[in-house]
Amino acid sequence: MEVGAVPVGLLSEDFDPTTVVETEPLAPLAAAEGNGKDIVLGRNVHTTCLEVTEPEANDEFTGDKEAYMASVLARYRKNLVERTKHHLGYPYNLDFDYGALGQLQHFSINNLGDPFIESNYGVHSRQFEVGVLDWFARLWEIEKNEYWGYITNCGTEGNLHGILVGREVLPDGILYASRESHYSVFKAARMYRMECVKVNCLITGEIDCADFKAKLASNKDKPAIINVNIGTTVKGAVDDLDLVIKTLEETGFTHDRFYIHCDGALFGLMMPFVKRAPKVSFKKPIGSVSVSGHKFVGCPMPCGVQITRMEHINVLSRNVEYLASRDATIMGSRNGHAPIFLWYTLNRKGYKGFQKEVQKCLRNAHYLKDRLQDAGVSAMLNELSSTVVFERPLDEEFVRRWQLACQGNIAHVVVMPNVTIDKLDDFLNELIEKRSTWYQEGNVKPPCVAADLGSENCACVLHKAKIYDE
Numbered sequence: 001m002e003v004g005a006v007p008v009g010l011l012s013e014d015f016d017p018t019t020v021v022e023t024e025p026l027a028p029l030a031a032a033e034g035n036g037k038d039i040v041l042g043r044n045v046h047t048t049c050l051e052v053t054e055p056e057a058n059d060e061f062t063g064d065k066e067a068y069m070a071s072v073l074a075r076y077r078k079n080l081v082e083r084t085k086h087h088l089g090y091p092y093n094l095d096f097d098y099g100a101l102g103q104l105q106h107f108s109i110n111n112l113g114d115p116f117i118e119s120n121y122g123v124h125s126r127q128f129e130v131g132v133l134d135w136f137a138r139l140w141e142i143e144k145n146e147y148w149g150y151i152t153n154c155g156t157e158g159n160l161h162g163i164l165v166g167r168e169v170l171p172d173g174i175l176y177a178s179r180e181s182h183y184s185v186f187k188a189a190r191m192y193r194m195e196c197v198k199v200n201c202l203i204t205g206e207i208d209c210a211d212f213k214a215k216l217a218s219n220k221d222k223p224a225i226i227n228v229n230i231g232t233t234v235k236g237a238v239d240d241l242d243l244v245i246k247t248l249e250e251t252g253f254t255h256d257r258f259y260i261h262c263d264g265a266l267f268g269l270m271m272p273f274v275k276r277a278p279k280v281s282f283k284k285p286i287g288s289v290s291v292s293g294h295k296f297v298g299c300p301m302p303c304g305v306q307i308t309r310m311e312h313i314n315v316l317s318r319n320v321e322y323l324a325s326r327d328a329t330i331m332g333s334r335n336g337h338a339p340i341f342l343w344y345t346l347n348r349k350g351y352k353g354f355q356k357e358v359q360k361c362l363r364n365a366h367y368l369k370d371r372l373q374d375a376g377v378s379a380m381l382n383e384l385s386s387t388v389v390f391e392r393p394l395d396e397e398f399v400r401r402w403q404l405a406c407q408g409n410i411a412h413v414v415v416m417p418n419v420t421i422d423k424l425d426d427f428l429n430e431l432i433e434k435r436s437t438w439y440q441e442g443n444v445k446p447p448c449v450a451a452d453l454g455s456e457n458c459a460c461v462l463h464k465a466k467i468y469d470e
């Protein structure tokens with residue numbers, strides 16, 4: 001199941017993902033009025049829900065009911081196949097085959113408590129979890145006896161944990177994060193009631209260290225907790241970790257007065273394989289690193305990895321008699337299946353396998369950017385990134401069909417290992433054809449995105465002439 005592999009094959013061996021799929025119509029847009037860009041708060045949509053129907057009075061499972069449920073699931077599966085095929089906007093690697101792990105669906109695997117301290121609940125997967133953590137510890141250059149970490153439910157949980165550790169180590173610290181940091185960073189600030197200073201970004205989306213320096217200088221009396229982005233959500237920008245550290249040192253912050261959390265949710269597992277990329281390493285004065293497991297790695301359920309220093313975790317943890325373990329995680333019960341999926345992929349691909357996939361993604365991303373620009377579409381691709389940012393397509397149906405993530409006038413495609421040249425060609429051909437009808441009359445024009453992508457990447461009427469001059 002390599003080409004166009006889909007997660008739905010998990011439970012059944014006879015599933016053929018290449019069978020022709022009748023596409024179900026997309027559900028109507030949630031926002032009935034307007035252009036579909038507005039989210040209507042307080043008005044949840046129930047029209048597409050699958051009602052739960054009570055079993056017959058005699059409590060017996062009737063054949064009709066079984067058949068009904070089977071047909072609902074079969075239709076749902078078809079829909080998943082189709083939606084998987086037309087997915088480009090979110091950084092999820094949808095290409096995997098975990099058929100061998102189907103047998104584990106029968107178990108309630110739970111790693112509640114600390115990964116390194118066995119609790120009394122025996123149906124766990126700590127042996128896999130610690131194996132995975134050791135692999136990441138080696139990747140980020142920290143000795144086995146010097147790190148602590150766990151497998152989280154997602155990248156957000158890693159950020160919530162990293163920032164919490166930072167606050168426990170430096171209780172009166174101010175949180176610094178660039179404006180283009182993931183929303184979970186600002187959520188952490190609200191949850192923990194921390195003072196938070198937003199730092200400006202360069203046009204690439206990287207943190208602007210000149211602004212960072214000025215803001216540090218005016219808050220010298222308080223320690224600094226910094227969120228560094230290893231790949232921002234929208235533009236895929238990588239903050240310059242070395243420059244952030246240098247800025248802190250130059251402003252007079254000694255190592256005991258700052259804590260750096262690296263949010264590597266997106267590129268945490270890609271950067272180590274890009275030669276020119278600034279290295280994320282615990283040999284540098286950083287406090288924690290987190291990454292999402294369902295993004296580049298490709299896991300069928302959300303998960304993530306969080307690694308910090310052993311010395312820090314002791315500040316945070318409490319012993320819990322009921323668990324016979326230690327409480328140092330954000331969540332209580334923890335998904336015990338996720339570590340096995342991660343372990344399985346790390347074993348199959350290994351360092352070399354990821355390296356190859358990263359190279360392929362970067363190549364394909366360049367292909368997409370070049371073809372967009374050749375077609376006169378505003379587009380940008382950061383050097384270390386596989387996130388191609390471009391003008392937002394005019395038509396919301398098109399955006400939804402390809403599941404593009406949008407913000408203001410821009411949209412992006414994140415080129416993950418499952419995004420092939422063929423898929424990009426399908427997308428490009430459709431986009432180019434649609435654009436010729438959207439902008440045919442000339443009274444509607446493609447948006448100017450100079451403010452988002454820089455005038456050199458903007459192909460709007462005003463800036464286009466400049467591109468062709470060069």
Ligand SMILES: *Cc1c(COP(=O)(O)O)cnc(C)c1O
Pocket residue numbers: 153154155156157159182184229231232233263264265266292302303304
């Ligand atoms: C996706 C993402 C997150 C959050 O990860 P989830 O796994 O979706 O919770 C955090 N930071 C960045 C930069 C991301 O791209």
